[in-house]
Amino acid sequence: MASLLSERKETMRDIFGETLLQFSQEDEKVYIVDGDLANSTKIDIVAMENPQKFLQMGIAEQNMLSVCSGLAATGLQPWAVTFAAFLSKRAIDQIQVQIAQPNLNVKMVGGYSGLLTGLTGKTHQSLEDIAIFRSLANMTVLAPADSVEVKKMMEFAREYDGPVYIRLARDPYPIIFNEDYNFQIGKAVYLKEGTDLTIISTGTQTSRAIEAAELLQEEGLSIAVLHMPSIKPLDEAAVVKAAEKTGYIVTAEEHSIYGGLGSAVAEVLAENKPTPMQRIGVKDLNSESAPNEELLNKYGLSVSHMADVIRIALKK
Template sequence: MKSVVPQKNVSMRDVFGDTLLKFSLESSRVYAIDGDLANSTKLDTVANGNPKKFLQMGIAEQNMMSVAAGLATTGLQPWACTFAAFLSKRAIDQIQVQIAQPKLDVKMIGAYSGLLTGVTGKTHQALEDIAIFRALANMVVLAPADAIEMKQMMEFAHKYEGPVYIRIARDPYPVIVDGKYQFEFGKAATLKDGKDVTIISTGTQTCRSLAAAEQLDTEGISVAVVHMPTIKPLDTAAIIKAAKSTGVIVTAEEHSIYGGLGSAVAEVLVEECPVPMLRVGVRDVNSESANNDDLLEKYGLSEGHIVRTVKEALKKKQK
């Protein structure tokens, strides 16, 4: 596949609100459940456009997920949305026991995921949600790269019978896939070919990984970029193929290096095809609030950090 060139910036949360409103108007089963953040998450699109399908739970995430479980047992399809930090940590007991274990048809949207949550403060940042959700049996974990993929993931989740967690970003991101792209559940997508090293990325880091790969191309380093939109179940075949093709892997995620995509990929490599590997992600530190560029630079997620990590990984390969 030819290199993908990022286009205009589009907000995932805007697409989320518009798409869920459409579902709620078309299906009697679909309800939107809010944790008092509708203006931020764009669930207010449903509140304004189809108020009978909008349920306000207030700042009570544990109760919100119990209500979602109850609705699902009656044959309805609740879409529960709050900030990823609150969904993954405040309500995890209810999610595990009442939703994941019985495999109920509840869709969970973790808004404001990752490090870049505006100036909401470190309490609102979610750097552990992938690790938490992928540890739950029966749970599907998804992370879109852009707004187009977000809409396609929602269409999949709407048809899928069972619990789904989708983490989405606060800020608009470049559209990096074209009109021919189609999200495939459980499948990775090769967005750029390369022969020297493979970057396996997910969510918002895929855009930065593509930019880093383009920069490395100008330096004579051929970089493949494999986007992993489905973190659970993981496309192990794509990881093994990349390892055999280039012989070295770099993972990139807007998440802790512990328990997320990097850990998942490492698990596959150590069991199936051991090759040198490095991870781009937040290290074992607590984050803080600041503007986006400063946060990306301080916590090692910027394009420049990806470039440097790829070069370090190549040194391991050459040894």
């Protein structure tokens, strides 16, 4: 059986930087606002090739988002870029009061999201950003699974009038989607059909969900994989349909189990289709710095851990 995952891997941040440069060159309204992390987030390509559209705010995230609010109020489209941990926690008051409440056209991109932040330390990891942004009225929350989806989401965000948060990862991930993939806001994507159980995943965890499902298929289990790139708005109809079809849901995300995708799915099921489910994510724990595989294993996000959770669930 051929894998759904390409052998080719690409980093989200490289495609992001190249696409943002293109936007800044094509659209006079687009400005890139940096929090002194352009080399890490790969938007330094804008600073080098289109410097008049690059605004350096330094290590001052609260001021950075206030500046973005002002730019958007004049009709411009600012893209605020920093690490997800800093964007979601250091500047949340400015985002809520000056961007979300007035429903301004600011695009916020959190790089280095989740656990796997390249040994930068636990202060740079973000396990709460989905929960934080999801709680804000008027906010759209997106988490791509690969570099192709990053570009498609950015194209959507550029045309969408309103605040958008996009969550990006640091490291390379396998390509899942073809170039003709059509991202749609509020729509889930069935990547693999199955009848025994459905994994609903988002962002970086989707490629691991595919690996787990393919591993279990070799054992005779039929596991569906439903990718949820749009966490808010959520494809509630797809969640209910998956519950009706397989009767068991496992959510998977590189995020806390509280307030993120797992919570969103549980809310839908509780209100529409009560169904047995499990949430795979970081439990009620603070993270730490370590190599990627060690972090995935310790916090229960690895492919082998996901497969174990599903095996146990199906035995009940």
